[in-house]
Amino acid sequence: MRRFAAKTRRASVALAAAAILISAAACGSSSGTKSASSKQITIGWSVAYFDHPVYQLMMEGIKEEAAKQGVKIILADGKNDPAVQTQQLNNFLAQKVDGIILTPAVSDPMIPAVKKVNAAKVPFAIVDRRMETKGSGIKWDFLVSWDMVKSGTVGGEQVVKALNGKGKIAVVEGTAGAGSTVDRGGAFYKVIAQNPGIQVVYKADGNFTRSGGQQVTEAILQRFPKGQLDAIYYMADEMLFGGIQAIKNAGRRDDLKIISCDGDKNALDLLRKGDIDYDGIFFPKDEGIIGTRLMAQQLKGEKPDLANQEFEGRKAALVQHEGMPWVKPDFFGVDPSNMKDPQFVGW
Secondary structure (H helix, E strand, C coil): CCCCCHHHHHHHHHHHHCCCEEEECCCCCCCCCCCCCCCCCEEEEEECCCCCHHHHHHHHHHHHHHHHHCCEEEEEECCCCHHHHHHHHHHHHHHCCCEEEECCCCCHHHHHHHHHHHHCCCCEEEECCCCCCCCCCCCCCEEECCCHHHHHHHHHHHHHHHCCCCEEEEEEECCCCCHHHHHHHHHHHHHHHCCCCEEEEEEEECCCCHHHHHHHHHHHHHHCCCCCCCEEEECCHHHHHHHHHHHHHCCCHHHCEEECCECCHHHHHHHHHCCCCEEEECCHHHHHHHHHHHHHHHHCCCCCCHHHCEECCEECEEEEECCEEEEECCCEEECCCCCCCHHHCCC
C-alpha cells in the first residue's frame, strides 16, 4: 500500500481546488479538443467534490490509469452540489465526449441529468456513490462502488463488540440522501436493531466534513453528560477528526467508545495510539483505477471483464444492482488485533 504524507495531501488539496477541470492523458496534452488524427478517446468525469482525501486519492487512480490506457479524462469538481454536477453533465454532452462517469454528491437530483445522457446514447457509468433509478428508467453501463453496505455492517458489529451488546450510542451520519449514507446507515442500523440492548439516542448529519463532525459532536456532548452516553459512531473519518477534537476538549475520551470508518492513515494512527477503538478501511484509488479501466476498455471496443477486476491484489466482487452490473471493491474492519498489519497502515 502506498503511504500518503500529510504534506503531500495538503498540496493535492491546493492543486484540486485551483481548477474546476483537470485532464489526464498519456501524451500529457492539456487541449480540451479531440484530435481528429489521433482520435483520442475523451471521458468526462464529474466528481462529487475535489476537496476531500477520498476523492483526491480516487483522482490519483483515475489519472494513473488514464495514462496507462492512453485516454483523456476531464475531471470536473462537483462542489458537493447537484446543480453544479447537472451543468457539468450537460457540458460534457455539448463537448461530445466519448463517455461520461458520475460520482454523485446526492443521487436523486441527478436523475434528470442522467436521463439526458441516456437519451444522447453516450456510454455512462457511476463510481463511488451509488444511485437508484427510482422508477425513472435511467441506465448505466456499470457501477463501481466499494462495499459500503459491508462497512455499515462491520461498524455495527464493532459497536456491539465495544459495548458488549449493551449501551447508548450517538451516530454522526454523512450527507442526507447520499448513496454512501443510505447504504452504510441502512446496514449499520440493521445490525443495531438485532441487538436490543443497544439504543440509538441521537443522530445527526455531519455532511462528511471535519467542521460538521465537530459541531455535531459538541451538540452530542452537551446533550448527554458523562454517564449518559456510551459510544459515538462516525460514518466517515473526516467527521471523526472534528469529533475527536471536541471529545478531547471536553475531557470525555475515557467514558466513550469511538468507532469510525474509511481508513485514513491519520484515523488508523489514532487507533494505534488508543485514541479511538475501531475503524475500517477501503481503498479509494481502487475505484479510480477500475472505473477508468472499464470505461476506457468499453470505448476502445474491448469487452471489459467485470468479474475479474482488482488492483494491488485486492479483488472486487461482481453483483447486480437494479439489474445492472456493480463492481464492488472490498472493505476491511480494523481493530487492535490487526491494526499493525502492513496493508492496514492507511491511505
